Amino acid sequence: MRYWQVGLSLAMALWCTSALPDVASGKAAFEGQGCTGCHYTEGPAREKTIEDQLAKAGPELWYAGSKFNRPWLEAWLTDPKPIRLLKYNSLDEKNAGGHPTLVGADATAVTDFLMSLTTDAVTAGVIKPKSHPKGKLIFKKKMPCSGCHQYEDRKKVSGGLSGPSLVGAGARLNPDWIYAYLSNPTVFKPVRMMPVFAGLMSPKDMEFVSAYVASFKGE
Amino acid sequence: MVRVFMLFFALSLVTDAIASDSETTYKFYCAQCHGVNGDGTGPNVTADFATDPRNFTKKEDMAKLSDADIRSVILDGGPALSKSALMPPWSKTLTSEEVDGLVQVLRGFCNCQGAP
Numbered sequence: 001m002r003y004w005q006v007g008l009s010l011a012m013a014l015w016c017t018s019a020l021p022d023v024a025s026g027k028a029a030f031e032g033q034g035c036t037g038c039h040y041t042e043g044p045a046r047e048k049t050i051e052d053q054l055a056k057a058g059p060e061l062w063y064a065g066s067k068f069n070r071p072w073l074e075a076w077l078t079d080p081k082p083i084r085l086l087k088y089n090s091l092d093e094k095n096a097g098g099h100p101t102l103v104g105a106d107a108t109a110v111t112d113f114l115m116s117l118t119t120d121a122v123t124a125g126v127i128k129p130k131s132h133p134k135g136k137l138i139f140k141k142k143m144p145c146s147g148c149h150q151y152e153d154r155k156k157v158s159g160g161l162s163g164p165s166l167v168g169a170g171a172r173l174n175p176d177w178i179y180a181y182l183s184n185p186t187v188f189k190p191v192r193m194m195p196v197f198a199g200l201m202s203p204k205d206m207e208f209v210s211a212y213v214a215s216f217k218g219e
Numbered sequence: 220m221v222r223v224f225m226l227f228f229a230l231s232l233v234t235d236a237i238a239s240d241s242e243t244t245y246k247f248y249c250a251q252c253h254g255v256n257g258d259g260t261g262p263n264v265t266a267d268f269a270t271d272p273r274n275f276t277k278k279e280d281m282a283k284l285s286d287a288d289i290r291s292v293i294l295d296g297g298p299a300l301s302k303s304a305l306m307p308p309w310s311k312t313l314t315s316e317e318v319d320g321l322v323q324v325l326r327g328f329c330n331c332q333g334a335p
Contacts, residue, residue, distance in 0.1 A: 050247045091250055091262050144296070147263055147305040148251060160263030162251035193251060196311035 026113025029106045041117055045190050053191040054089050063188060064114040066122040067177045074111040076172075077102045083172070085150065085161040121187045127175035127210045135212025138205055145209070148194065152218045162193060168218040175214035182206045241320030248309065249321065257328035270303035281329035289322050289333070 030036065038058030040046065045060065047053045064073070080099035087093040102110055139145045140153075148163035157167055169178075181188055183198050183206050197206070246255060254260040257275035264272060275281060291299045293313070297306030309318070326333070 050243050054247075086262060091246075091255065142304060144305045144307040147268070147307070158265070158267045160251070160265065160268065162261070162263050193247060195248075195307040195309050199311050200308055 021112035021116065022109045023113050023116045025105075026109035026111065026116075029102070029109050030113055033100060033102065033106070033110075035100075035110075041114075043117075043119065045186075045188060047189070047191045050191055053189075056089065058088055060189075061114060062117055063119040063121070063177075065116055065118040066180075067174055068114070068172060069174060070111060070115050072171045073114060074107055077107045077110060083164050085165060091162065119187070121184055122174065122177050122180040124176055127179045127207060127214060129170055129175055129214035130211040131215040132208055132211055134205075135208035135210075135215075138201075138209045139212050142205075143197070143201065143209070144195075145213075151213075151216060157218075166213055166216055169216040170214050171217070173214065175210060178213050179206055179210040182210060241317070241324045244313070244317050245321055245324045248313070252305070257325065268305070270297075270305055272306070275325045275328035278329045278331045281325070281333070282331045283334055285333045285335065286322050286326075289325060290318055293318050293321060 030041070038056075039061045041061050041064075043060075043062035045062075047056070078101060080097075080101060082095040082097050082099075084095050087095045136153075139151070145151075146159045148160040150157055150159040150161070150165040150167055151169075152167045159166075182201070183203065185192065185194070185196055185198065201209075245257075250261055252259075252261040252263045252272040253275060254264075254272075259272040259274035261272065273280070288300060292302065292306060294308065294310040296308035297303040299308075313321070
């Protein structure tokens, strides 16, 4: 083998290795930064009572890799802006922001770690983002989604404050996770302020509304 | 006599515990729209909220509703009484006992009995 071939092989091997997810480093950085003080990362869901849910300081992340879109997650960790208008688990305190920021390699490694946390409860490839009129009708009129979630329609932001904002949800959330969260919510959150719609909405309607939410653009 | 007293004491503890659980249930699920004090001013009621959530402290309005009406709206949502779909259906979320407890919490807010 010629020298240039050896060199090329080594360079490619180095490039491939550097592109591999660094889950172990990410987990160490996650723990080192104190993230476990507010987020747990090992499933299944632990909450059994309202008190269990209210005792949490932040959302569970044991299915983060099935919930979030990677580019959004990495960008958010480096510049975290509030997703909830109200402080987590509060009805009267505004979310003042201040989530810890990660920089550089830590942000990438923690993203690698969080994206490795997946669940079989989410089936890939079911939902394609689409601003379908039926999805819009369900979201805005037929079901109470807008009562608790902010969203943007024709450049106007409206909706309630108690749930996470859905402005820009298409960048943040995996469309298939939205559907799974609607159709099988107790796997993810056995106790939550949002009603269970499984059994009240048809699977098709859940597909429509999931595709609609996944189409939300914005910041 | 002592036994009768003990029985009433035990029953009052159970009643208090149920009431406390129901208040927790109310604050967790209902207060986001109806307000912690039941006056219809929860944090979701922003300027563009499409309806006025029921103010449970209005005795004259609440007295017109039967307990069965209230149960029906909690379980099946606002449309069950031709009201807004912003009131969600909770039938797949709450147990029958929890709904009974919520009816009592709401009656506590209005300090009124329901229509027969």
